[in-house]
């Protein structure tokens with residue numbers, strides 16, 4: 637799913653871990669649960685608007701991604717202190733796969749045949765596996781525009797949880 641969703645999941649996990657565990661378990665469990673959460677959250681991505689390719693000519697795609705980008709970076713700035721830890725590890729799988737592993741694999745691939753043979757991601761293989769065994773029954777809405785609704789519902793739900801825990 638989108639970075640904003642992972643960020644909010646990471647923040648929620650950190651809130652709960654710091655509420656129910658003492659040092660150093662609050663930190664250790666935040667790291668573990670936040671990292672693990674990525675697999676579950678991404679496994680649900682089938683029912684969200686998530687086109688595998690970029691559709692820059694598509695106005696809807698463009699506006700949605702601008703909104704997501706603003707929300708993602710806004711949440712980093714707004715919640716950075718003290719929730720950088722939960723947010724960082726909730727995105728750990730993407731940071732490794734897209735920003736570290738993929739560029740390395742791409743550099744190593746020399747010809748076209750190798751390109752189709754080699755997986756360009758590492759942890760997301762686990763996400764695919766989880767999706768197959770747990771969520772095979774979910775419909776694939778990756779190209780459906782209305783599929784922004786499930787993601788928005790999750791984002792709003794998490795925001796309500798976070799705000800009620802922080803301010804009330």
Ligand SMILES: [Zn+2]
Pocket residue numbers: 637674678729730760
């Ligand atoms: Zn991911």
